[in-house]
Amino acid sequence: MNSTTRHLRALLEIARLKSFTRAAERLHITQAGLSSMIHELESQLGCRLFDRTTRSVSLTEAGTVLVAAAEEIISRFDRAIAETGEATASARRVLSVAATPFISSSLLPAVCERFRNIVPDVSVRLNDTVHNEVRALIDSGECDLGVGIFFKPTAGIERTPIxxxxxxxxxxxxxxxxxxxxxxxxxxxxxxxxxxxxxxxxxxxxxxxxxxxxxxxxxxxxxxxxxxxxxxxxxxxxxxxxxxxxxxxxxxxxxxxxxxxxxxxxxxxxxxxLQLCSISKKGRNLPAAAGEFNASLTRVIAERWGTEYS
Structure with missing residues (x-):
């Protein structure tokens, strides 16, 4: 059995409109293509789903049973797609950053404030933790960016000098x-x-x-x-x-x-x-706002310390 949601949506549209012609128009396919999809579905099930005459289209008993099931399947599927999209969009609106307590308390509040003014629809979730844990949070994917002093290069970690x-x-x-x-x-x-x-x-x-x-x-x-x-x-x-x-x-x-x-x-x-760096996991699909956070970090430092001795 290899029916797809396309087959089920076609079934539901025909049942609702009681017309292959109008259903094909709504689905933006040819009538021949729609008939072929229903024929495939009927072949897989081993029964007819519609009684068709030159003047009417009606569901068979088997078609009525399948329509009820298809409505539930498509409804649950569409709900899951919507929830997945909302979760993905929500994740993209959060940028998770790890840093030591000292950097988190003395430097990053001003950076977060600047970032919020530039990208107000993305919030920063700051994880203040011990130095060794910063890299571990990046490596595990729990945080998008890490900020700090990192003495040794590490495989799988991308470094952005700040x-x-x-x-x-x-x-x-x-x-x-x-x-x-x-x-x-x-x-x-x-x-x-x-x-x-x-x-x-x-x-x-x-x-x-x-x-x-x-x-x-x-x-x-x-x-x-x-x-x-x-x-x-x-x-x-x-x-x-x-x-x-x-x-x-x-x-x-x-x-x-x-x-x-x-x-x-x-x-x-x-x-x-000592070089302050922003780190991320190589190959990780970072939120688009990650680049703006690094830019905000650079700007705050440049404004405070200047660039005359960097």
Missing amino acids: FDFDFAVVSRADEPMQESSLRAISRSPIAWSALKDEPLLGMPPGHAIQRLVDTHLKPIGRHQDNRPFYNSFHTLLAMVEAGFGSAILPSFVGAAAVGRRLKLQVVEQPRLH
Whole structure:
């Protein structure tokens, strides 16, 4: 049995109009084509579905039974198609983004606000989670985009570079930091060698960012300091503001430093960079708005940090 919904729709249209001619017109096929479809259906069932004369078309007993079943089948099929379309459209109106809690809280709210103003019919579902989980959510397909610092390329993951952030020395200041100061942090850089006697705080020794910093502290003998360390950027910034020492961090922490008694200076000789990326799963059919989200992310960063040292 290989009847299709086309056969059933043809059956229902003829039964409703009681005319092969008018049913063929409504279905936009020839009368011969319609007759052929009904003949195929009757052959498969082994019975006649219509009694036809030159003046009338009426259902046989078997045709009446099949019409009742066809009405239910087509109704359920059309409902399922509509619901599937609605679910697909709804999914396209949601963009799921994964990022660490620090990036989620300090950078992405402004990005989401800009994105909403540009694409108001698409909402962003933000998943703030630990760094290792960001990539896992992308790989599993649970999230469309991931935003963060990703040190190692991963098979099956597409990387879109967003911005190269310098490392900066974060230290206590007398006045709260203004957002306009972010664009000026490279104008009064400080050399690694100037940090020889600076009390330093840091991330845990095994943290990838701290390992990178320690390789540049090694020439001045500071890479094995028994310094206080903290797991959270927010805690580290709070301890710096409280006067317990300075910290060397990627300059994107400036987003959380605004309004606090902190200042940032790019550290140089040499300069050290970290690339913020947006990642997605290779081959995934991303929502059309994904590109606009990345563009909004780039614009927010460019407005805050400028492009003079990126």
